[in-house]
Amino acid sequence: MTKKNSKYEKARMVSARAFQLAVNAPPxxxxxxxxxxxxxxxxxxxxxxxxxxxxxxKKR
Incomplete structure (x- = not known):
């Protein structure tokens, strides 16, 4: 990734993508x-x- 993600963002992104793949999304x-x-x-x-x-x- 161009911007370093936190470990929490990485975990959320990977788990969401794994769910998509589990329901037959193309890799x-x-x-x-x-x-x-x-x-x-x-x-x-x-x-x-x-x-x-x-x-x-954005923060206000």
């Missing part, structure tokens, strides 16, 4: 049939191919 990286959704989501995160982003609200 953004090459995978084998035996790969678990959490492993695929983590691989997508580290290869910067995770189709999710964190949006921070």
């Amino acid at each position: 953004e990286v090459s995978v084998s049939p035996s790969d678990e959704p959490l492993d695929v989501a983590t691989k997508e995160y580290y290869e910067d191919k995770l189709p999710l982003k964190v949006v921070h609200k």
Whole structure:
């Protein structure tokens, strides 16, 4: 990711993506049939191919 995410943001993004993969969303990286959704989501995160982003609200 271009901006370093906190460990909480990373955990939320990877878990949300793993859920999407578990309900048959197409993966953004090459995978084998035996790969678990959490492993695929983590691989997508580290290869910067995770189709999710964190949006921070501006402070007033």
